[in-house]
Amino acid sequence: MNAQQSETAGSTQPDHLYKGRRASLPLNIVVIGCGLGGLAAAYCLAQAGHNITILEAASAIGDIGAGIQSSPNVSRLLMRWGLGPQLQEIGVKIQALSLKRWSNDEVVGWTPLGNLIDKEYGFPFYLLHRADFHRVLYEAAEPHCNIRVNSRVVSVDPSKPSVTLASGEIVYADLLIGADGVKSVTREHVVGGPDKPRATGDAAYRALIPAEKLLQDDDLRPLVEKMESNIWMGPGGHIVGYTIRAKKEFNLVMMHPDDTEGGIESWTAEGNVDKMIETYKGWNTTLVTLSYTRLMLLLNGGAARSVQKLLALVPSTLNWRLMDRDPLPSWIHKDGKLALLGDSCHPMLPYRAQGSAMAIEDAAVLGNLFSHCSDRSQIAPLLYAYQSIRYHRATATQRSSSLNRFIFHKPDGPEQEERDREMRAAKEDALRVARGEKSTYTLTGNSNQWADKTKSDIQFGYDADEEVEKWWLVNGKRLMALAPSIELKPRVMSSANRDH
Numbered sequence: 084m085n086a087q088q089s090e091t092a093g094s095t096q097p098d099h100l101y102k103g104r105r106a107s108l109p110l111n112i113v114v115i116g117c118g119l120g121g122l123a124a125a126y127c128l129a130q131a132g133h134n135i136t137i138l139e140a141a142s143a144i145g146d147i148g149a150g151i152q153s154s155p156n157v158s159r160l161l162m163r164w165g166l167g168p169q170l171q172e173i174g175v176k177i178q179a180l181s182l183k184r185w186s187n188d189e190v191v192g193w194t195p196l197g198n199l200i201d202k203e204y205g206f207p208f209y210l211l212h213r214a215d216f217h218r219v220l221y222e223a224a225e226p227h228c229n230i231r232v233n234s235r236v237v238s239v240d241p242s243k244p245s246v247t248l249a250s251g252e253i254v255y256a257d258l259l260i261g262a263d264g265v266k267s268v269t270r271e272h273v274v275g276g277p278d279k280p281r282a283t284g285d286a287a288y289r290a291l292i293p294a295e296k297l298l299q300d301d302d303l304r305p306l307v308e309k310m311e312s313n314i315w316m317g318p319g320g321h322i323v324g325y326t327i328r329a330k331k332e333f334n335l336v337m338m339h340p341d342d343t344e345g346g347i348e349s350w351t352a353e354g355n356v357d358k359m360i361e362t363y364k365g366w367n368t369t370l371v372t373l374s375y376t377r378l379m380l381l382l383n384g385g386a387a388r389s390v391q392k393l394l395a396l397v398p399s400t401l402n403w404r405l406m407d408r409d410p411l412p413s414w415i416h417k418d419g420k421l422a423l424l425g426d427s428c429h430p431m432l433p434y435r436a437q438g439s440a441m442a443i444e445d446a447a448v449l450g451n452l453f454s455h456c457s458d459r460s461q462i463a464p465l466l467y468a469y470q471s472i473r474y475h476r477a478t479a480t481q482r483s484s485s486l487n488r489f490i491f492h493k494p495d496g497p498e499q500e501e502r503d504r505e506m507r508a509a510k511e512d513a514l515r516v517a518r519g520e521k522s523t524y525t526l527t528g529n530s531n532q533w534a535d536k537t538k539s540d541i542q543f544g545y546d547a548d549e550e551v552e553k554w555w556l557v558n559g560k561r562l563m564a565l566a567p568s569i570e571l572k573p574r575v576m577s578s579a580n581r582d583h
């Protein structure tokens with residue numbers, strides 16, 4: 084079995100990782116935060132030959148969260164790490180993306196995914212529960228590292244480097260990786276002061292509904308059975324709904340104008356179900372302009388009321404205030420012994436489902452690069468390489484996630500009509516291709532970002548390990564020769580970075 088075959092089967096140990104390369108100097112590395120990014124970083128850096136300790140603030144690793152996605156760029160890495168069977172067990176393979184109109188449920192945009200994604204990118208696209216995803220990564224990393232819960236980091240000395248825990252204990256390392264999420268304390272040390280997030284004006288209700296409740300209703304049953312990701316787009320908000328956990332739960336994320344006075348940016352803040360229902364009053368109730376398609380849908384038993392019916396089934400909700408942050412000038416402290424990863428350096432708005440993907444790709448790149456380490460003087464240059472490889476991609480993804488907010492939330496009017504016209508044209512083209520006919524429509528720049536093949540190729544075709552190997556071939560030798568003299572400076576933002 085060659086490496087590619089063993090990745091695809093996902094059943095063998097990843098002894099082919101980094102072409103079998105291991106660091107000749109094992110470093111002591113402290114990873115701050117045991118989220119998805121921290122666990123992936125611990126796993127990859129341990130595979131590269133280093134000694135890893137994870138420090139996690141929470142007192143236990145709990146069953147927190149709801150829906151999250153593993154797009155092919157992540158599945159590719161997880162399967163390379165031997166986690167294919169687990170991923171298949173916990174994931175629902177997404178069949179298509181349906182973009183719907185808020186008022187009447189019309190599917191204006193539709194992009195097939197399913198086997199087409201496997202064929203195009205070689206790896207599947209799964210819908211998951213974050214707790215299951217976290218457990219799979221925990222079980223992969225735990226045998227290779229020391230995970231300490233109840234270990235909140237309260238301050239960082241980036242030059243030693245060391246961290247101080249809430250207990251007063253000081254933990255020293257050769258290298259610190261800040262994987263402490265969106266409210267990172269390590270980020271402040273890299274930025275050089277408190278980092279104030281900006282309110283986006285949006286908040287998101289989150290809820291899980293037992294799928295059996297949807298299966299009992301003729302209007303809602305297809306939402307489970309079709310295994311699509313549904314996005315209802317409306318003025319000032321949108322709702323995302325898809326099935327997870329072997330089709331046993333239905334995940335809802337409902338973006339709306341933030342009315343939480345003094346609301347907090349938190350995955351666990353309680354929301355109010357009555358207020359949530361009130362927010363979407365009027366959604367999916369309009370049957371004024373009955374198009375032919377709409378009429379057929381109604382005659383066939385479909386009705387423009389799925390959103391209202393879904394909301395009526397929500398038992399409880401969380402309300403998460405969405406904050407935005409500008410890309411940082413640098414992810415690395417100038418002393419070259421502290422680097423950030425995942426949400427701590429490039430938090431994303433949840434509009435493109437790429438937050439965990441970017442954190443896990445970061446981890447893969449770090450692991451691969453640090454498999455080259457043979458001397459402590461190489462730590463800073465290797466971090467420099469990490470930032471060079473990752474910065475542009477993560478920043479571009481951050482920006483394209485924000486873009487969906489403007490696309491989805493348009494008020495009804497000429498701009499919304501133009502958006503829907505573009506999406507419908509892309510849908511018609513996808514249906515033509517599904518019938519075996521030729522594509523006749525240019526999808527580049529389409530408002531349905533998933534229909535834009537160029538964008539999908541960039542997002543889903545990315546292989547983090549391959550990127551490192553290519554980069555190393557061109558720059559590796561020179562980097563190692565320069566190692567002792569490399570000085571880390573904050574990155575100057577180029578217009579290319581700004582415009583994505």
Ligand SMILES: Cc1cc2nc3c(=O)[nH]c(=O)nc-3n(C[C@H](O)[C@H](O)[C@H](O)COP(=O)(O)OP(=O)(O)OC[C@H]3O[C@@H](n4cnc5c(N)ncnc54)[C@H](O)[C@@H]3O)c2cc1C
Pocket residue numbers: 115116117118119120121138139140141147148149150151152213234235236237262263264265266267268350424425426427433438439440442
């Ligand atoms: C509890 C929770 C639930 C989530 N639920 C979802 C979800 O349902 N859907 C979704 O798409 N995304 C969810 N996310 C976010 C998602 O996991 C991240 O956006 C993405 O995976 C990037 O991962 P990360 O590792 O960078 O950050 P995170 O996954 O946020 O992990 C950061 C970790 O660092 C720990 N930490 C923070 N500060 C300190 C400190 N000072 N000392 C030590 N440890 C610290 C946190 O407790 C956490 O475990 C959730 C995150 C959290 C923390």
